[in-house]
Amino acid sequence: MSETPPDAKxxxxxxxxxxxxxxxxxxxxxPKKFNQLAVAYSVSTLxxxxxxxxxxxxxxxxxxxxIMLVFLPSVLISAALYGFRPGLWASLLSAVAGTYFxxxxxxxxxxxxxxxxxxxxxxxxxxxxASAMAExxxxxxxxxxxxxxxxxxxxxxxxxxxxIANADELILAALTQVHSxxxxxxxxxxxxxxxxxxxxxxLPPVDxxxxxxxxxxxxxxxxAKPSGGDLRVWPDATHLFVPLRTGQGVVGVLGVNRGxxxxxxxxxEYKLLDALANHAAVTVxxxxxxxxxxxxxLIRETEDFRNAMLSSLTHDFKTPLASILGxxxxxxxxxxxxxxxxxDEMLGTAQEESERLNRxxxxxxxxxxxxxxxxxxxxxxxxxxDIVGAVLKRFQGWPEGxxxxxxxxxxxxxxxxxxxxxxxxxxxILDNALKYASYGNVVIRATSTASTCTIAIEDTGPGxxxxxxxxxxxRFYRVKSVDRQRAGTGLGLAVSKGxxxxxxxxxxxxxxxxxxxxxSMTFPIxxxxxxxxLSMVVNNPLEPLPTREPKAAASG
Amino acid sequence: MPDNKVTILIVDDExxxxxxxxxxxxVQDYRVIEAENAEAAAWSVRHEKPDLIVLDLGLxxxxxxxxIRDWRAALAVPIIxxxxxxxxxxxxxxxxxxxxxxxxxxxxVDELMARIRTALRHRFTSQGTQPAFSTGQLEMxxxxxxxxxxxxxxxxxxxxxxxxxxxxxxxxxxxIHSHLLREVWGGETAVDVQYLRVYIRQIRQKxxxxxxxxxxxxxxxxxxxxxQMHE
Numbered sequence: 165m166s167e168t169p170p171d172a173k174x175x176x177x178x179x180x181x182x183x184x185x186x187x188x189x190x191x192x193x194x195p196k197k198f199n200q201l202a203v204a205y206s207v208s209t210l211x212x213x214x215x216x217x218x219x220x221x222x223x224x225x226x227x228x229x230x231i232m233l234v235f236l237p238s239v240l241i242s243a244a245l246y247g248f249r250p251g252l253w254a255s256l257l258s259a260v261a262g263t264y265f266x267x268x269x270x271x272x273x274x275x276x277x278x279x280x281x282x283x284x285x286x287x288x289x290x291x292x293x294a295s296a297m298a299e300x301x302x303x304x305x306x307x308x309x310x311x312x313x314x315x316x317x318x319x320x321x322x323x324x325x326x327x328i329a330n331a332d333e334l335i336l337a338a339l340t341q342v343h344s345x346x347x348x349x350x351x352x353x354x355x356x357x358x359x360x361x362x363x364x365x366x367l368p369p370v371d372x373x374x375x376x377x378x379x380x381x382x383x384x385x386x387x388a389k390p391s392g393g394d395l396r397v398w399p400d401a402t403h404l405f406v407p408l409r410t411g412q413g414v415v416g417v418l419g420v421n422r423g424x425x426x427x428x429x430x431x432x433e434y435k436l437l438d439a440l441a442n443h444a445a446v447t448v449x450x451x452x453x454x455x456x457x458x459x460x461x462l463i464r465e466t467e468d469f470r471n472a473m474l475s476s477l478t479h480d481f482k483t484p485l486a487s488i489l490g491x492x493x494x495x496x497x498x499x500x501x502x503x504x505x506x507x508d509e510m511l512g513t514a515q516e517e518s519e520r521l522n523r524x525x526x527x528x529x530x531x532x533x534x535x536x537x538x539x540x541x542x543x544x545x546x547x548x549x550d551i552v553g554a555v556l557k558r559f560q561g562w563p564e565g566x567x568x569x570x571x572x573x574x575x576x577x578x579x580x581x582x583x584x585x586x587x588x589x590x591x592x593i594l595d596n597a598l599k600y601a602s603y604g605n606v607v608i609r610a611t612s613t614a615s616t617c618t619i620a621i622e623d624t625g626p627g628x629x630x631x632x633x634x635x636x637x638x639r640f641y642r643v644k645s646v647d648r649q650r651a652g653t654g655l656g657l658a659v660s661k662g663x664x665x666x667x668x669x670x671x672x673x674x675x676x677x678x679x680x681x682x683x684s685m686t687f688p689i690x691x692x693x694x695x696x697x698l699s700m701v702v703n704n705p706l707e708p709l710p711t712r713e714p715k716a717a718a719s720g
Numbered sequence: 721m722p723d724n725k726v727t728i729l730i731v732d733d734e735x736x737x738x739x740x741x742x743x744x745x746x747v748q749d750y751r752v753i754e755a756e757n758a759e760a761a762a763w764s765v766r767h768e769k770p771d772l773i774v775l776d777l778g779l780x781x782x783x784x785x786x787x788i789r790d791w792r793a794a795l796a797v798p799i800i801x802x803x804x805x806x807x808x809x810x811x812x813x814x815x816x817x818x819x820x821x822x823x824x825x826x827x828x829v830d831e832l833m834a835r836i837r838t839a840l841r842h843r844f845t846s847q848g849t850q851p852a853f854s855t856g857q858l859e860m861x862x863x864x865x866x867x868x869x870x871x872x873x874x875x876x877x878x879x880x881x882x883x884x885x886x887x888x889x890x891x892x893x894x895x896i897h898s899h900l901l902r903e904v905w906g907g908e909t910a911v912d913v914q915y916l917r918v919y920i921r922q923i924r925q926k927x928x929x930x931x932x933x934x935x936x937x938x939x940x941x942x943x944x945x946x947x948q949m950h951e
Contacts, residue, residue, distance in 0.1 A: 479778070482804035486825035487736035493828035494744040501747040510743055513736045 204246035205253055211238040212257040219265060231265045232258070232287040239291040243298030251295025259288045314436065317345060321443065331451035336365050338447040339418075342440045343367045346433060348420040351403070353381050354448060361385065361417065364448075376400035381417045388414050394428045404429065406437060408445035415448045469639065476655070480524050484517040491517075523595075527655035530588065531639060534662040541582040541667045548576055548610045548619060551583065555590045559598075566601050566624075568594070572610040579617045579687050581667055586685075589663040589671070592656035593621045593683045600625030601680065617689050622682045627675040636673055637661040660685075725751040726840060729770035731761040731787075732802065733780050741774065744829045745836075758782035762790075770797060772840055774832075777803035777814070785817055792818030798839035802827070808942035815896045815943065822894065822943075838892030838949050853888050856950030858927060858936050860888050869927045879904065880923050883916075887937060887947035896944040920945060 212235065219234040226234075235258030243251025262284050321341045328334045335352055342350040351366035353373075361381050363370060373381065380391040380398035384405040391397040393404025403419035418441045422428070429437060491514045499507065533539045549572050556568060590608075597606045604624030611618050628636055639658040657673075660683075664671040669687040676682050728750045730741050735756075742752045753768050755761035758779045764770065773791070777784035788799055801814050804825040811822050820839045823832060851863045859868040862885060867874045876884065882904045887895060897913045905911045920939075924931040938948045 478806065479804050482825045483734055484736070486802075486804070486827065487734065487740060489826040490737065490744075490829050490832075491740040493830060494740050497830050497833075498744060498747045502743065506743050510740055513739050517736050 208242035243295035248299035255291030354416040487517040589660040597623035732776035
């Protein structure tokens, strides 16, 4: 698109006008309608007639040569209300009416006294001049008002832009402003891959540009000058294009189009368009900058994540491995010197640590399943107490010192869940709670409302600092630096949250007023959820649960 | 409890690691005391006067590196560091701060026991350097400036001798590159690790049976060298 169109020498308007000059549509003078003219001249005439009547009423107290002053207010009123021409009309009418007072008694329109003649002439001049002045001040007032309105709009516009963070919304907001202030169809083109201009956003939506429009837009970017519309550069283009210029050069093109009427803008509209284009340019730049920041943030997060993962792998694999290897090598070298009890204790350590390593590996695999999207949760009607029972079985004989207490609402509804995932999610939360609660009870509480069912795990640990309540679910995240914490705590909660959300639930952490943390898993209860047929009071979930037939009920 | 047993303090927040260390050391007639965090460790060092400290770097309340610096300033207890951190920077920092040895987790207990013995022996002999030293088939007489391997005299250049002497004085202990450079070359600033590598290579060719598989001067990758003790 490097060919130069027929006449590209000049552009009709300097596009660098500051915003205070951008008077825009408000100042474009539409041709006055006949009605408006009729009203203007009629009112002016009536005002002069009123002055005439007033003049006759006070004639006896005025010197003949001063009588013309009576008409001056009528002229000023007409000029102030309707401008120069009605004002001039009022002056001439007043001059004619004045001759009535100043003429000789026998001949109403013959002014015999030269002094009176001059009085009328000077009055007419002064009145005409006053009309011109009134017109000008009227014009200035209108200008100031229009200016104020545009400034208000632009200010509101900037305020609005300042509140938008999303790049697409930013650019759309800028375009909407152009659309509404200039009453035009508008679009913004931004160079994409291979520097081809792409329609970033258009009002109303546009899929593609005509050949002439595309050429005009490209020319506009290359030369950083307006093109198309009523300019001589690419006059075939239906749009008028102005470059979006920033300190870094042209970041895009703003195109406007008045549809069938052709895109002809008044000089004031050009100035407004230019001001709006400046705004749009800053907006586009800001949007691009925002995208860069977002990209950089993503890269940084990925890097952080990778580092956290490496530290975690190092620590969480090596710590149990160190215990296993140390224990086994000790047994191998000094086994004969150990008594039976010590040998058993050491073998127990090796077993526990192997199990811990296995759990950590399981979590790592679960996280991978979540990440790769291969996780397909089932939706079966599940009894929460059943899950709690299964989890407690896994903890049997394990926790030392801390008691696990269950508090499950007797008539808890059945919930559509994936049994294995829910069990693992609950297990990890409980595992975490037991790690931090060194005394007291860990309570598993299950409650329900009309639409949700909640399993809460309350512990008596130190609680979670408020600033970590959300981050605690991040992968590989620990409240303290990685290898200062117990191994294996960096993934469990992330898995729990991932599983819970995969089943449509929510997992949040909070602190109890009395101290300790509480993790709440909340699941929606489907409308078709089958209510338990038996009341389920489970005081000791390790006991086998009473047999029930929820399946039969579910199918019915 | 005034008995003659050597007391070893184990500082680690992992109960499983403390458990196997405690058992392993106990059957070898060491007295073992344990600390699960830096605060408890500091208390034990003050009140129980351990003969050696086995320290995990990642403690819940303080970084192990700070503990080493604190202790080094005040006492001469050998410190063996255990850590799952594997980067050379940490190793160098730990040794530079004054730790006697560094072991990466996971490790076999026999290796740790050997390091503990070396550190303890060093502790009991470091008051005055022994004029004569021998390990395996390597002998060195620091008074007569003689080096003998497998019964034969070895001729070393003055720099080679100085390096070997420094390793022998700290036998069994890792000497970081900067330590050797400082001790052997003194204030010369233009000397770098490359020089050291060249000299070590020459010494190995003179004293090792197979310089590619050294028995005496072993390399601690990226950290330094150690004179391996043979029992």
